[in-house]
Amino acid sequence: AQKITQTQPGMFVQEKEAVTLDCTYDTSDPSYGLFWYKQPSSGEMIFLIYQGSYDQQNATEGRYSLNFQKARKSANLVISASQLGDSAMYFCAMREADSDGGATNKLIFGTGTLLAVQP
């Protein structure tokens, strides 16, 4: 079963506008971590932001913020003031706890959203 769902294969946004990239996840574990990565056409996977399942506040990192709605199992990425350099593939990913309570080594990725920022 799909653990991470990104329903937007592609998105367009005007430069300087804000954009929201959707991510929903499926887990029965109360302890997990959610991540967003950016992958430009060059191929490198760039870590953007992290949200823990027990974190009380939504994570923010500069122009990136994570709209975490635990009951809905959604972890949407908001990019404010889009720049041309934001054009890239964006992946939502999840890491669950293992049976011993530690983090598993498996980072599971969604199918990604290709964001194009237009001037």
Place this chain on the structure above:
Amino acid sequence: DTEVTQTPKHLVMGMTNKKSLKCEQHMGHRAMYWYKQKAKKPPELMFVYSYEKLSINESVPSRFSPECPNSSLLNLHLHALQPEDSALYLCASSHDPTVRFPPLHFGNGTRLTVT
């Protein structure tokens, strides 16, 4: 600049060749990973090393052979590959995986073409 260094950046090899991909990190991370990524697809986990021991093998064919000589280095030995193995191979590292949910830091990847 990424703190995980992968070499080579590009590799073209025949189906009878033997080659190796290399990955190095100096962040003190004790977990290292190999991912395979086909075009327009998400990365797929292949192998995980934790404290220099292989902890996860995602049923990868034996023509891919990982090696972790020390905590900073990770190799992927390739032998008798098939054209469908052509992909971007990404190396990553992270802090102690028993510390909850550390992010993975990725290298720039090796674009492999098997002819």
